[in-house]
Amino acid sequence: MKKVYLIAVVFALVAGFATYFFASEIDKKTTFKDADTVTVIVPVADMDRNVTITEDMFLEDAGVFEKKTVVxxxxxxxxxxxxxxxxxxxxVYPLYAGEPINVKRLESIDGADVALSIKLPKGKVAYSFSAGSVTSVDGYINEGDTVNVLVYDGEDKKAxxxxxxxxxxxVSTATASKNASASGQKITDYSTLTVEVTEKEALELYEIENQGSYKLILNHRES
Structure with a gap:
C-alpha cells in the first residue's frame, strides 16, 4: 500500500513540474507577443572607440550593423x-555585439571626447609649441581662434x-583642456598651444621656436 502512495506522489510531482514549466513557457511567449516592441540597431561585432560611423556601414553586404526587435x-x-x-x-565609448546602442556612447566629430586625429583635415597635422603669456597674448587665446606668428630678424633688425x-x-595640455571643458571654465594660464598646419609648416615652426624669438598675434574672429 505504501508503494502505491509513493508512486502516486512521484507522478503528482512530475505532473506538477511539467504543468509549471509548460505554463511558464506559454506565459513567456504570451508576454513577448502582447508586449510593446521596438526595432533597434545593434552592432554585429564589438566596435572600439574613435570609429567614425559612415553610410557605407549600412550597405546590405557591409555586415557592420543589423536591426533587432526587442521588448x-x-x-x-x-x-x-x-x-x-x-x-x-x-x-566615444565601446559598442558591443548584439547590444542596443545608447546615443550617449556617440558624439559628433566636434565633440570634446573625439580623438584630435579624427578632426584633422587630410594633409594637415597638429603641432604644439611653447606659448607662455609673454609670447601668446597673455592668456586671451581660445580654441577655434587663429593667430599670426611674428618673428624678429636680428640681422635685418626687422619684424x-x-x-x-x-x-x-x-589650449594647454589635453588633460587641462578636458577638465576645463567638463567644468565650463576657460583656460587663461597655459604653457602650450596646438595648431593645425601642414608638415612643412610644422618643421618651419619648430625652427622658429628654437630661435626663441617670436610672438603670437590674435586675429579677429567672425561671430
Whole structure:
C-alpha cells in the first residue's frame, strides 16, 4: 500500500513540474507577443572607440550593423532606432555585439571626447609649441581662434609675420583642456598651444621656436 502512495506522489510531482514549466513557457511567449516592441540597431561585432560611423556601414553586404526587435520595456529612451542617429557620429565609448546602442556612447566629430586625429583635415597635422603669456597674448587665446606668428630678424633688425591664420586646436595640455571643458571654465594660464598646419609648416615652426624669438598675434574672429 505504501508503494502505491509513493508512486502516486512521484507522478503528482512530475505532473506538477511539467504543468509549471509548460505554463511558464506559454506565459513567456504570451508576454513577448502582447508586449510593446521596438526595432533597434545593434552592432554585429564589438566596435572600439574613435570609429567614425559612415553610410557605407549600412550597405546590405557591409555586415557592420543589423536591426533587432526587442521588448520596449527592456531598452532605454536613449536606444538608437534609426540609421540617421548613427551616420557621421563617432564612437566615444565601446559598442558591443548584439547590444542596443545608447546615443550617449556617440558624439559628433566636434565633440570634446573625439580623438584630435579624427578632426584633422587630410594633409594637415597638429603641432604644439611653447606659448607662455609673454609670447601668446597673455592668456586671451581660445580654441577655434587663429593667430599670426611674428618673428624678429636680428640681422635685418626687422619684424615680420612668418605665418598667418594658424588655427588653434587646443589650449594647454589635453588633460587641462578636458577638465576645463567638463567644468565650463576657460583656460587663461597655459604653457602650450596646438595648431593645425601642414608638415612643412610644422618643421618651419619648430625652427622658429628654437630661435626663441617670436610672438603670437590674435586675429579677429567672425561671430
Amino acid at each position: 520596449a520595456a527592456d531598452v532605454t529612451a536613449d536606444a538608437v532606432t534609426s540609421e540617421e542617429q548613427l551616420i557621421n557620429q563617432v564612437v 615680420n609675420v612668418a605665418y598667418k591664420d594658424l588655427k588653434i586646436l587646443r
